[in-house]
Amino acid sequence: MSDLAPKPSKAANYSDAADLGATARQAMIEIFRNRNPAAIERFFSDPFVQHDPNIADGLSGLKAFAAEVASYPTANVTTYRTLVDGDIVMLHSKYEGLRGFVAPVIAFDLFRFKGGKIVEHWAGKTPRLAPIRPAIPRSMVQPLSLIATGQKQIALSFAPSSKS
16 A cells, blocks of 8 residues: 555544534534633643634633634534544534624634544635635535545534524
8 A cells, every 4th residue: 555545544443433523513612602712621622733823822822712702792603514534523614703704604624632622623714705606506515415435434414503
C-alpha cells in the first residue's frame, strides 16, 4: 500500500462514534442556540488547538468567543449532517444571527476528540447567499442523494437539530 493511500477508517471499530457526533452537536447547540458560555468547560479540554483564524487559540480564546456569541440575541445553529471517523467529527451546519455576517453562514466544522472532549477545531464558512449559478437548483444544505465514501467507512446522521 502506498504511503499516500488513505488509511482505513477507525470509525467502524470506534465504539462510541455516535456519542462523539452527539457530543459535537450538543456543544454547538449549547454555544450558539442556548448561548451558554459555560459549555466550553463541559465539552472542550486543554490543550485546545484552534485552527479557525477568527477565534483566538486555546480555551481562553474559545471562552471569549462563546461569551461574545452569548450576547447575540438571535444566534442559532442548525446541524444538517454529522460524520464521524475515529476521533474526528465533522458537522455541516447553518449558523444564524452572528455579528459580522449579513446572511446565515454555512459551515463545515471539524473537531478532534481526546478522552471524550474536543481538543482541536477547524472551520470553513461561507455566507448563504443566492446562487451564483441559478441553473444549478441545489442548495448548500440539500439532503444527500448519494454518498460515495471510497475506502472510508463513516458514521453518518441526517437529522437536522432544529428547523431550518
